[in-house]
Amino acid sequence: MNLSTADSGVLLVIAIMTLVTLTTRFGGVFAMSFVRISPRIESFINTMASSVLIAIIVPMAFSGDAGAVAALSVTAVTMLVVRKPLPAIAAGIAAAGLVRYFLL
């Protein structure tokens, strides 16, 4: 089935995208309301939560250019040393900019 993108068709496309996205925002919480939170489930969702971040970042590093790799490594090292997010993020972005300016 095809949707037209002329005139009000766009509104329908936006409505569908909104509905699908809302389903993802609500769905996980709604499903959890039927689950009894045992310590095992709690441990699962806590470990899963920090794994979400890793699962976003690792493919980003592998598919990215040297600038992306530099940004993530510098952020990681700075974060582990100074333990403050803002300097770590700033250093990472600066590293990406510098690597791209000088190397690419």
Added chain:
Amino acid sequence: MMSDRSYPYCLEARKIRSEFFRLLPISLFVVAFGAAFGLAATQKGLAPLETILMSAAVFAGASQFAALELWGNEISLLPLVAVVFAINSRHLLMGASLYPMLRDVAPGKRYGLLLLLTDANWAVSAQEYQSGRRNLEVIVGGGLALWLAWIVGTWLGAYFGGLLSDPKSLGLDMVLGCFLLAMALGGNKSPRVLVAWTVAGAASLAAWKWLPPNTHVVTGALAGGMVGFFWTDRQSTTSSGETTS
């Protein structure tokens, strides 16, 4: 079903305000990406107002860019739904991970604040929860900052074009990645978590290589979660015993 239970989590207006300002710096970067989206969307033929409406209603950047890839005189419905769902399916896990806090919030407010759930404010809330602090205010306050920034950016891009000719050369495409990495490393790093990260990283890479596009986040996260399922932490076992009703 749970009509007899009370909802002890009260969102504090003052904390919502301070979390709004806390995520304002990262929101400035979101403006730049909103502008990139606004420009790309109008180049595909969307009217500026339609572009802004999409950003306000959908509020999920990666999936909005992906929708533009499908854009033409017509869009086929199934690929659109599949791509938007796949990219945003991480919200399912993000929401689920906040459930131990969200179940203490009255349902109306619970689903209301989920409207503003996105990567950056979730990462802050999830990280603080790992450290034993309950912070749903950042979802509301921080989410509002990110949402407004996304709309303002889209508006600027739709009417005035991209703010920066090449945000990538300044490293700005890495802002969210660096932010999420800083959040991950700022959290709990027990051996169990490190094993989970290794499993999650390997699984997400394998999914990225061999599974259909946009499934790597959910695959990696669930794989990491399984480590926690089979290897429970004794400390969290005792503390969750008190809160389970």
